[in-house]
Amino acid sequence: MGRSLRSRIAFPIVILIFIITSIAGVAITLYFNHLYLDFIHKNLLSNANIIASLLADTRLEIDAQVIKNWANILGERITIIDLSGTVIQDSHMDPLQMDNHLSRPEIQQAIQEGVGFAQRFSQTLGIEMVYVAVPIRDNHQQTIGYLRVALPLQNLRAEQRSLLGTLIWSLLVILVITTILIVHTARHATRPLEEITHSISKLSSAGFTSDWKPKFSPEEHSVEIDRLVDAFDYLTQQIHNQIRALEQERNKISAVLQEMTDGVLIIDGDGVIQLANPAVTKMLNLSDQNLIGKTISQVLPHPQFFESWQRTRNSKETQTSLIEIQPKKLYIQCMTAPLETIARGTVLMLLQNLTRQRYLETVRRDFISNISHELRTPLASLKALTETLQEGALEDPPAAHKFLMQIEKEVDSLSHMVSELLELSRIESGQVPLRLKPSSPYEILQKAVDRLGIQAERAGLKVVIECDPNLPQVLADPSRLEQVVGNLFHNAIKFTPAGGQIILSAKTQNGNVLFCVSDSGIGIPAEDLPRIFERFYKTDRARASGGTGLGLAIAKHVVEAHGGTIWAESVEAKGSKFYFIIPQA
Ligand code: ADP
Numbered sequence: 364m365g366r367s368l369r370s371r372i373a374f375p376i377v378i379l380i381f382i383i384t385s386i387a388g389v390a391i392t393l394y395f396n397h398l399y400l401d402f403i404h405k406n407l408l409s410n411a412n413i414i415a416s417l418l419a420d421t422r423l424e425i426d427a428q429v430i431k432n433w434a435n436i437l438g439e440r441i442t443i444i445d446l447s448g449t450v451i452q453d454s455h456m457d458p459l460q461m462d463n464h465l466s467r468p469e470i471q472q473a474i475q476e477g478v479g480f481a482q483r484f485s486q487t488l489g490i491e492m493v494y495v496a497v498p499i500r501d502n503h504q505q506t507i508g509y510l511r512v513a514l515p516l517q518n519l520r521a522e523q524r525s526l527l528g529t530l531i532w533s534l535l536v537i538l539v540i541t542t543i544l545i546v547h548t549a550r551h552a553t554r555p556l557e558e559i560t561h562s563i564s565k566l567s568s569a570g571f572t573s574d575w576k577p578k579f580s581p582e583e584h585s586v587e588i589d590r591l592v593d594a595f596d597y598l599t600q601q602i603h604n605q606i607r608a609l610e611q612e613r614n615k616i617s618a619v620l621q622e623m624t625d626g627v628l629i630i631d632g633d634g635v636i637q638l639a640n641p642a643v644t645k646m647l648n649l650s651d652q653n654l655i656g657k658t659i660s661q662v663l664p665h666p667q668f669f670e671s672w673q674r675t676r677n678s679k680e681t682q683t684s685l686i687e688i689q690p691k692k693l694y695i696q697c698m699t700a701p702l703e704t705i706a707r708g709t710v711l712m713l714l715q716n717l718t719r720q721r722y723l724e725t726v727r728r729d730f731i732s733n734i735s736h737e738l739r740t741p742l743a744s745l746k747a748l749t750e751t752l753q754e755g756a757l758e759d760p761p762a763a764h765k766f767l768m769q770i771e772k773e774v775d776s777l778s779h780m781v782s783e784l785l786e787l788s789r790i791e792s793g794q795v796p797l798r799l800k801p802s803s804p805y806e807i808l809q810k811a812v813d814r815l816g817i818q819a820e821r822a823g824l825k826v827v828i829e830c831d832p833n834l835p836q837v838l839a840d841p842s843r844l845e846q847v848v849g850n851l852f853h854n855a856i857k858f859t860p861a862g863g864q865i866i867l868s869a870k871t872q873n874g875n876v877l878f879c880v881s882d883s884g885i886g887i888p889a890e891d892l893p894r895i896f897e898r899f900y901k902t903d904r905a906r907a908s909g910g911t912g913l914g915l916a917i918a919k920h921v922v923e924a925h926g927g928t929i930w931a932e933s934v935e936a937k938g939s940k941f942y943f944i945i946p947q948a
Contacts, residue, residue, distance in 0.1 A: 368556065372549040373542070380541045381534075388530040395526055399519055400493070404480060407495035407512050410437055415499045415510045418443070423451050423499065423508050430454050440492070440513040443499070444470060446506065456487055469496040470509055482516070491516040555579055555588040559595070566599065625715050630672055632708020634658045646716045648691060659712075664688055668697060668712070675699040675710050685717070694721045726897055733899035737780060737911055741773040748773070783913045787898065790920040797843060797924055801836035801948035804869035804876050811848040812867065815856065823861030829868035836948040837876045843921045844945065847929075850914040851880035851941045857910065858939070859884030875927070875944045886935040895931060918943070 414433060418425060423443060434441045434454030443452040448465025450458040464470055472479030473496040481494040496511040555577070562577040576596065579588070620627055626643035630636055639654040647664060654662050660669045667686045675682050681700040688695065696715040703709065748766045756762045789795045808828050819826045837844075848867065855865045863883040869876055887895060891902040896919040899912040922929040922943045933939035 368553045369546070369549040372552070373545045376545050377538070377542050381538055384534045384537055388527075388534055391530060392523065392527055396519075396523060399522065400482075403493055403514055403519070404495060407439065407493065407514060408478065408497070410439060411495050411497045411510055411512045414441060414512065415497050418499050418508075418510065420502055422501070425452060427452055437512070438514075440488075440515075442511040442513070444496075444509045444511065446508055451508065461487060464511075467494070467496075467511075469494040469511060472496070473498055473509055485513070488515075491520075551583070555583045555585070558583075559588075559592065563595070625713055628654075628659070628712040628714070629702065629705070630659055630710045630712060631706060632676060634660065634669070634672065636662065637709070643714060646695070646714060647688070647693070671697050671699045672710050672712060675701055676708050679703070692718065694718045726894075730897070730899055733901070733912060737899060738777070741777050745770060745773050780911045780913070783911060783917065784898075787913060787917050787920060790917065790924060793924070795843075795924075797840040799838050799840055799925075802839045802841040802844065803832070803836055804834050804878065804945075805830045805832040807839075807841060807844045807848055808867045808869060808878075810845050811852050814845075814849060815852050819852075819856050819865060822856055822859070823863075824856060824859055825864040827864065827866045829866055830870075834869055834876065835871055837945040838948040839925055839945055844925070847918040847921050847943065848878065848880065850918045854910075854914060854941075855880055855882035855884065855939070858882065863938075871947070872944070875946050877942060877944050879940055879942050881938060881940040883938040886937050886939055887931065887933040888935055889933075892931060892933060896929070 423445060425443070430441050430443070430452045431454050439454075441452070441454040442450060442464070444450055444464045448463040448470065450456075450461040450464055452458055453461060467481070468483075469479035469481035472481070477498065479494070479496040481496075483492065483494075484490070485492045492513045492515055494511055494513045496509050498506040499508045499510050501507050558577040558579065577592065620638075620640040623640055623642055624646075626646050627638070627640045628636055628643060629638040635656065635658055636654045643649070643654065644652055649662065649664070651657070651662055659672055660666075663669070665686050665688055667684060671682050671684050674680075679701045681698065683696065683698045686695045686697050687693070694717040696717050698713040698715070700711045700713075701709070702711045748770050752763060752766055756766055786795070805828075808830055812826055812828060816826055852865065852867065859865060859882040865880070865882045868879045868881075871877070887902055891900075894900050895902065896915045898916040900915075901910075901912045919929050922945070925945050927944045927946065929941070929943040931939060931941045
């Protein structure tokens with residue numbers, strides 16, 4: 364993470380102030396040193412000149428005590444040296460123990476220039492000293508010796524140290540005060556930025572929906588900050604609008620996907636499902652509801668889905684295949700298309716459920732084959748009968764009469780079938796008006812038994828009516844319902860071997876009346892059960908049994924025209940139960 368803006372502003376300024384005050388401190392110290400030395404030099408020189416003038420007419424014969432007194436008064440060391448360099452008097456030392464001073468730099472300079480200065484460590488006193496030497500001249504201006512005054516530099520060093528101490532303290536105080544000031548100013552300058560950052564992070568976590576504007580105190584406002592806030596406000600509005608537009612688009616697409624009956628899948632290059640609509644799970648009866656994140660081979664129940672996806676991913680071409688899923692008997696059309704715009708290798712898979720179309724096709728095919736079969740038998744028999752007549756049977760009146768009777772029977776059965784078909788299509792298209800009126804369920808069952816009871820008796824079957832004569836009435840066209848019960852009863856007679864039993868019953872159920880015709884006959888194979896209400900459908904493939912296969916189709920349409928439902932339950936070799944429901948009057 365980078366350093367904060369505050370420290371970026373404050374740090375260089377503090378460093379700069381430190382450097383400036385340090386340089387200023389050093390310059391002041393050097394200048395003070397120079398001034399002090401200059402002052403000492405001038406002071407020493409004027410003292411030296413005064414003392415030299417006092418010694419002008421002494422011929423250097425002066426009492427040692429006088430020199431010591433002067434030295435005490437001035438606080439300086441005084442040395443008198445003759446022309447040969449021999450020390451004659453010294454305020455601080457015994458002259459006899461002092462060596463020749465002619466070679467001393469200050470004396471040499473005084474000889475050559477009239478005044479000599481030096482600053483060095485005194486061998487004699489063992490401390491650092493400043494020396495000034497001047498010639499001593501007699502009244503005739505003849506140099507008779509040299510006077511040297513000296514001052515220890517200890518004082519200067521002490522002064523220097525104290526000055527340096529004061530300077531360092533001042534520097535530190537300046538540094539601390541300026542640092543506090545700068546940090547405070549920097550904080551003040553950067554606070555609006557922190558406030559803006561805080562508001563923006565709050566805004567993005569709220570999905571750009573809340574009011575984001577930061578709150579500033581009046582002194583925190585500045586032209587730059589106000590401009591930044593305005594620019595960001597504009598940007599926020601734009602983002603907010605775009606998010607809203609995207610959300611609306613997404614909602615539309617997701618609503619379409621949710622409601623679509625076709626399955627839609629988006630699969631990435633690794634075969635992982637990125638999107639799947641509910642139609643996929645519904646269509647394929649998948650137990651797994653959440654397909655996203657799983658691979659297609661994990662989820663989809665047939666290897667052909669995987670192969671289809673793989674082919675499209677590799678060839679980048681659209682593929683269409685028809686997949687049959689057993690044992691669910693599903694026919695799925697699978698279309699795969701490359702979706703490279705999303706990502707490399709992405710594939711769109713569209714699933715269409717063609718099971719119903721397939722079923723309808725089968726029904727249509729079977730219908731045509733069944734109706735042809737139903738027509739062919741009587742037509743072939745008619746053809747044979749007419750040929751027999753033509754070939755001479757006409758000459759034999761009794762035989763001709765028998766053949767004509769047979770022709771009549773075949774024509775009757777054909778016209779019966781045609782009229783049944785016509786009636787069925789009329790009921791189906793709603794052309795048969797139902798004369799609805801409250802009708803007694805008991806009477807409806809009783810009439811069917813009256814009509815077909817003898818036939819059942821001849822077939823050796825026992826017929827029972829289980830119905831309360833006072834059962835609530837149903838709202839129905841009684842002749843039509845008698846036709847329904849008649850058809851069911853007729854089938855029961857046909858498909859129940861002698862000795863069996865047929866029960867016709869009716870009872871109330873949830874505001875409706877539930878009718879049932881049950882028999883102890885041959886029953887219906889489970890695979891045929893869903894199809895027996897189709898036109899011409901017969902469980903007997905050879906179609907040897909009598910009947911056209913239209914009876915149940917007519918019954919179904921009549922019941923449905925009454926707003927009811929019809930269904931059958933059956934166990935092979937045990938018997939069948941046909942139920943239908945009619946609303947109460
Ligand atoms: P059909 O005129 O052939 O009886 P239906 O439409 O009435 O025509 O019946 C269709 C088929 O359903 C019959 O051919 C028969 O195979 C089967 N079926 C109908 N009722 C029964 C039943 N009670 N017991 C066994 N099979 C039945």
